Amino acid sequence: MKQRITLNASQALERLATACAKTEYCEDDLRRKMKQWGVSDEHHDEIIESLRAENYIDDERYCRAFVEDKWTFNHWGKIKIRMALRAKHIPDSEAEEALQMISDEDYRDVLSQILHQKARTLPDVGDYEKYQRLIRFAMGRGFEPEVIRECLEREAADE
Known part of the structure; x- marks a missing residue:
């Protein structure tokens, strides 16, 4: 059986920064990862703000990448993309702006x-x-x- 690891705030920040440097993540994805790693809830906001300050996460950039991927590779329609973004707690205004990319x-x-x-x-x-x-x-x-x-x-x- 796999043991569940528990990370402190600095370890989580380091791992998340590395992950965000490789691919786009939204805040919701990162919070899920931190919860999975056993990072205490009191550190979540602080870690997210640190990543945002270093420009590792940007909801607008994530939105554009998500829309581009789901449209190009999965051929999802606007309704399905909008719902997926809403499930990730992305503001509707940012989702609509990203959906405008599709002619x-x-x-x-x-x-x-x-x-x-x-x-x-x-x-x-x-x-x-x-x-x-x-x-x-x-x-x-x-x-x-x-x-x-x-x-x-x-x-x-x-x-």
């Missing part, structure tokens, strides 16, 4: 592309059933219903 044209193009890929994998069912499955799939990816409908109608018109 409407790219957004619709990627949605059309993933809908087309998904449509090829569906069994030969009726048009209505296929339409419903594609809507559920795209909504699960976090795309807005009106954008989904628009892409599906455009796809149907092209056929």
Whole structure:
């Protein structure tokens, strides 16, 4: 069985600084790590402020990186990205600002592309059933219903 380690504030600060130098973390992620390491709660704010002062963490920078990654690699829609950021306690204003990076044209193009890929994998069912499955799939990816409908109608018109 793995033993749980307990770190003091300076050890935690050192480890978190090293981790933040390698990749972007938000405050919520760091608090979770500190809790996992057994760092006392009274030191959490002090460590976070120290990391923020040294520019190791920046919520705006984290937000931009998170949106870019989830959009580029996972093809998540804006709703799913917004919810994931909200779960990490990122302010809505910063999330909205980061989501502005995604152009409407790219957004619709990627949605059309993933809908087309998904449509090829569906069994030969009726048009209505296929339409419903594609809507559920795209909504699960976090795309807005009106954008989904628009892409599906455009796809149907092209056929």
